[in-house]
Amino acid sequence: MKTNGKRWIALFLALVMIVGMTACGKKEKENQENASAPGGQDAAANAEEMKQYVYKEEKLSLPEDVNPETISEMHKVGDSIYVSGMSYGERPLYAVYRLAEDGQLQDSSEIALKENEDIGRVCFDEDGNLYGIRTRYAWEVMDEEVIGEEEMGDEAESMEQAVPVETPQEADPDTVTEEEPETEEAETEETEASAEELIADEEMGFSSDEAFLVKYTPDGTEQYAVKLNGDENGAEGGSYWYANGIHYTPDGIVVSSYEDIRIYDPETGEEKNKVTMPDNLTADYVIQTKDGKIVIGGYNYNQAAETGNFVFKELDTTTGKLDKDITLTSGMAWRYNFFPGANKDLIMTDDSGIYEADLGGEPVKLMDFVASDVLADGFMSLVPVGEGKFLTMGSNPETGERQLFTYTKVDPSTIKDKIPLTMACYYLGWRTKNMVVDFNKSNDTYRINIVDYSIYDSEADYNAGMTRFNADIASGNIPDLLELSTNMPVDSYMSKGLFEDLAPYMEKDAELSGNKYLTNVFDAFNPEGKMYQIIPSFSVTTLVGKSSIFGKEPGITVAELEKLRSEFNIDYKYLMGPSNREMAFYLLLVYGNNSFVDWKSGKCDFDNEEFINLLDFIGRFPKELNESDWEEDTQSFYRNGRSLVENAYFSGYQDYTMDRYGTFGEEITFVGYPNGGKEDYSGSLxxxxxxxxxxxTSANKEGAWEFLRTYLTKDYQDKVAEQEGNFPVLESALEELEKKAQEKPYYTDEDGKKVEYDNTWWVDGQEIKIEPLSKEEAAAFTGYLKSLTHAMSFDENIMNIIQEEMGPVLEGQKPASEAARIIQSRVSIYINENS
Amino acid sequence: MKQLVIPFRKTEKQNKPHHADKRTGKQRAISWGFLAPSVAGVFLFFVAPFFVVIYYSLINNVVRREFVGLSNFIRTIENNAFKLAAVNTMKFSLIAVPLAVVLSLLLAIVLMSRIPMKSTFRSFFLSPLMVPVASVVLIWQILFNYNGLVNDIVAVFGVDKIDWLKSPHAQVAIILLFLWKNLGYNMILFMAALASVPQDLIEVAKLEGANDFQIFYIVKLRFISSTILFVTIMSLINSFKVFREIYLMTGDYPYDSLYMLQHFMNNTFQALDYQRLSAAAILMALVMIVIIAVLMKTEDKFEKDIEE
Known part of the structure; x- marks a missing residue:
């Protein structure tokens, strides 16, 4: 019996193990099937899932009485929605509109304010009373004697001797008399005269703004105004006190600033509690949950430990204590804007959608902007108005005007099926989102769903998203489309055959094959004969100097740069504009490493005189710059010869024009970063x-190409300069920019007439007119852009090795030649491994 | 006619009754039943990955999965980084492993003899086993730093400062670290093996007029040959594990004399180059198989002597 019992127990345990392993295997099999599905990420399942997050956007037609320009705040109390904001007409007003959930205006009021007042943050109670922060602005001018004797930062003594500017006489805002407009004009003239005197005499002063907690009834009658800043109540230097939040709770009005949290009695305005912010808590966020709880917190940076974390605490509104720690979502708190929730504590928005979560809980997605074909980047305000419906305040993307929008959940079964394409990215850019939304709206066959890997980043691991992306790639989960970012090992991906060669697609495309592109730009980023990456636009980084010093040909070595520096007696700290050693390292090595590393041949050459000279050269820069080094007009140094070269960034012809006629004032040469004397490398990147x-491995390459090609069409390329602020890769678009650079800039006036104006540049207090480029200059710059061959390549591993070995050299512990030898050894291994 | 009765001798199997066969089969089935989870685990975590590695080494990449024959192996063998790593690993093992075996054997012999403070010395040599790796690494970095103690000592002899861990002499520092860490454990194994040599054989050898060296070489060495094999294999394995200390001291890309095969494999893994990683792993496994086969053959030869 005993033996049998043992046998049965042993058999049972064995069965448990077998069953467990069988279940694991099944999931593994499912994962493998998913991994091998076309488009990676199980595109079909992903597309079905995305239907759950589709909401329909509708612009809310505001009642005529509501001026959209006045709206800056939106709050929901009970069934009422309050929209409010400042209006600057003849006199400042604060307008309040109460809307029903369907947007119908219920009532409105206007609060008249004084000339120098405004109302910022507000909140409302159940009766419609408004509680807000009203600020009265004032500027106090300092006595001339005070300016001569006192240090600029000594405000306390300055305040005693300050000569206050005459502020407009306070009038009862509710009493409007016929004389008032004249008084206002007179006051305005006085104020303007005072301001002119200030400007003319360059008198110094400081703001002495006053902040008040105010309460207004629904008809706009002021109940009380309690001073919030000043000697007793405010922070030191009280006029700088700033309220970053005001919230109504049944226990009191919570007013928060970076220094403290105060709770006021709603009826009387009497201060009930005051909490000084603890050292490890910042009030970057003041969040109210659906139940009225107040959570305060932000990023707490520990300077000694050089690290930080998010800290949140719940405010006990009855006692005013900040003791209870709160975990605010498991993701990155800084990603979201928080609003009181409906079903859960909070509703949050980021640049990809709307979520809801309980305090400390996981965010649950409600709406995806791209899936809903909505161009939104988060919302300033958001209130839930029933199940599956939100009212938001944003900006009209075309006009920039404030606009209210409603978002209503769409029944997933009514959404038309399209072939899904998956696009992977790391931090979705606004322009890419724009392109995807446009594509989804206009294309009847394909629909792009975006997978943004940055959502997997967390405070514990800032690179979790990239790690997951690499793991997905390694397991074969390749998406149809990728937006590449600088922290992706793109060269590694290309060498592994992860990307489709797009050259045949270009050749077959009827429109694109007939266009002329800057192929030097494509070649700089792609292996020879292949086109794995689409480059919609580009910019240029280089060192620039006067042609009278450097000659007309690009390219320079460290020895030549040092010779010129010595010849013109330029201080190291101003050689490339104000630069310390770290900046010199970045400019000359991070940007200039192309001259020492040749990935195509798999070789590096650090163990040479040029590199040793470069290390010594960088070591001669000062470790730190003093504040006094920045006090002069350093922009004028290039003109007056105190700086030899400028680290220039060109993203348009205008940049070249400003450099040529503004910064340097004479003909300039694209000197480039030190190139080690290599003739095939100009030094510009x-x-x-x-x-x-x-x-x-995309199963829908035609669809993916339909999207990618839009970046190279004439329509897109013609707008690149305006929309992206970079150079287009289409030659005809570049030529248009070349022509424009030869014309004066202009604007269109109210009558539709073209009005030209001159660009100007200030040097040593003098205004200089900037002429447009001449035909030859514009053509020469275009030729320069077409001659570029090297792309910026920042390899973190190589830079880390160089920085590590440079340390002892800069401390004088080791000769540069020794460091160069070690760098050559270590970097060679790295390059050999990866070639 | 008398019938001839030829006695028929049943085999052991035939001697068994039929129900005994059934019981043996049943026992075997039960045994396999209990072994099944372990076998499944070994298969899942050792055997299957082994075949996955072979598969990866024969395809071009995890995305396209096209069979490319031995081109990954050729690419790996031709890779300069792999060649460097292989040479360094072989050099290190050829120096460190024999030293570890010989020195630990010598230490065991010394500690088996009549010397004072034997147990103190034993503890002294065993204590490195207890020290955490991170602490060892830190101490070694300080000792062999450009401004460290070792340079101070060699300066007394007029030698210029050397950045030990970033010079062609870097392997010296690592060999010292390896020996310091492993001698104690090997020494204990040898001491146990020496203690198990039959005393009567030694006495007989002495009576036959053999000297200490002959006793050691002819008697003791043969008896401890299996331990020598074991210690050699363990030392060989530990010589590969020294990557851990090198990595902690010098990072992903050390000076070229410290660049080992594990660095190559670690870095290719991080770069997602699983094909090259798999090929390198298989090549290394093949070399290890050859080495261990040679060692086992040698040990077999010694063991036969003993049996005879």
């Missing part, structure tokens, strides 16, 4: 921060 690729 092409940048492109937005690049795209197609996954080589």
């Amino acid at each position: 092409i940048n492109s921060y937005r690049r795209f690729a197609m996954g080589s």
Whole structure:
């Protein structure tokens, strides 16, 4: 019996183990099936899932009485929605509109304010009373004697001797008399005269703003105004006190600033409690949950430990204590804007959608902007108005005007099926989102769903998103489309065959094949003969100097730069504009490492005189710059010869014009970063921060190409300069910019007439007119752009090795030649491994 | 006619009754039943990954999965970083492993003899086993730093300062670290093996007029040959594990004399180059198989002597 019992127990345990392993295997099998699904990320399932997050956007037609320009705040109390904001007409007013959930105006009021007043943050109670922070602005001018004798920062003594500017006489805002407009004009003239005197005499002063907690009844009658800042109540230097939040709770009005939290009695305005912010708590966020709880917190940086974390605490509104620690979502708190929730404590928005979560809980997605074809980047205000419906305040993307929008959940079964394409990115850019939304709206066959890996980043691991992306790639989960970012090992991906060669697609495309592109830009980012990356636009980074000093040909070595520096007696700290050692390292090594590393041949050459000279050269820069080094007009140094070269960034012809006629005032040469004497490398670098690729295993390559090609069409390229602020890669678009650079800038007036104006530049207190480029200059700059061959390549591993070995050299513990030898050894290994 | 009765001798199997066969089969089935989870685990975590590695080494990448024959192996063998790593690993093992075996054997012999404070010395040599790796690494970095104690000592002899861990002499520092860490454990194994040599054989050898060296070489060495094999294999394995200390001291990309095979494999893993990683792992496994086969053959030869 005993033996049998043992046998049965042993058999049972064995069965448990077998069953457990069988279940694991099944899930593994499912994962493998999903991993091998076309488009990666199980595109079909993803597309079905995205239907759950589709909301329909509708612009809310505001009642005629409501001026959209006045709206800056939106709050929901009970069934009422209050929208309010400042209006600056003949006199400042604070307008309050009460709307029903369907947007119908219920009632409104206007609060008249004085000339120098405004109302910022507000909140409302159940009876419609408004509680707000009213600020009265004032400027006090300091006595001339005081300016001569006192240090600028000594405000306390300055205040005693300050000569206050005559402020407009306070009038009862509710009493409007016929004389008042004249008084206002007179006062305005006085104020303007005072302001002119101030400007003319360059008198110094400081703000002495006053902040008040105010309560107004629904008809706009003031109940009380309690001073919030000043000697007794405010922070030191009280006029700088700033309220970053005001919330109504049944226990009191909570007014928060970076220094303290105060709770006031709603009826009387009497201060009930005051809490000084503890050292490890910042009030970056003041959040109210659906139940009225107040949570305060932000990023707490520990300077000694050089690290930080998010800290949140719940405010006990009865006692005013900040003792209870709160975990505010498991993700990155800084990602979201928080609002009181409906079903859960909070509703949050980020640049990808709307979520809800309980305090400390996981965010649950409610709406996806891209899936809903909505161009939104989060909302200033958001209130839930029933199940599956939100009212938000944002800006009209075309006009920039404030606009209210409603978002209503769409029944997933009514959404038309399209072939899903998956696009992977790391931090979705606004322009990419724009393009995807446009594509989804206009294309009847394909629909792009975005997977943003940055959502996996957390405070514990800032690179979790990239790690997961790499793991997905390694397991074969390649998306149809990728937006490439600088922290992705793109070269590694290309060498592994992860990307589709788009050159054949370009050749077959009827429109694109007929266009001329700057192929030097494509070649800089792609292996020879292949096109794995689409480059929609680019910019240029280089060192620039006077042609009279450097000659007309680009390229320079460290020895030549040092010779010129010595010849013109330039201080190291101003050689490339104000630069300390770290800045010199970045400019000369991070940007200039191309001259020492040749990935195509798999070789590096650090163990040479040029590199040793460079290390010594960088070591001669000062470790730190003093404040006094920045006090002069350093922009004028290039003109007057105190700086030899400028680290220039060109993203348009205007940048070149300003450099040529403004910064230097004479003909300039694109000197480039030290190139080690290599003739095939000018030292100038092409940048492109937005690049795209197609996954080589995509099952919908035609659809993916339909999207990618839009970046190279004439329509898109013609707008690149305006929308992206970079150079287009289409030659005809570049030529248009070349022509424009030869014309004066202009604006269109109210009558539709073109009005030209001159660009100006200030040097040593003098205004200089900037002429447009001549035809030859514009053509020469275009030729320069077409001659560029090297792309910016920042390899973190190489830079880390160089920085590590440079440390002892800069401390004088080791000769540069020794460091160069070690760097050569270590970097060679790295390059050999990866070639 | 008398019938001839030829006695028929049943085999052991035939001697068994039929129900005994059934019981043996049943026992075997039960045994396999209990072994099944362990076997499944070994298969899942050791055997299957082994075949996955072989598969990865024969395809071009995890995305396209096209069979490319031995091109990954050729690419790996031709890679300069792999060649450097292989040479360094072999050099280190060829120096460190024999030293670890010989020195620990010598130490065991010394500690088996009549010397004062034997147990103190034993504890002294065993104590490195207890020290955490991170502490060892920190101490070694300080000792062999450009401004460290070792340079202060060599300066007394007129030698210029050397950045030990970033010079062609870097392996010296690592070999010292390896020996310091492993001698104690090997020494204990040898002491146990020496203690198990039959005393009567030694006495007989002495009576036959053998000297200490002959006793050691002819008697003791043969008896402890299996321990020598074991210690050699363990030391060989530990010589690969020294990557951990090198990595902690010098990072992903050390000076070229410290660049080992594990660095190559670690870095190719991080770069998602699983094909090259798999090929390198298989090549290394093949070399290890050859080495261990040679060692076992040698040990077999010694063991036969003993049996005879």
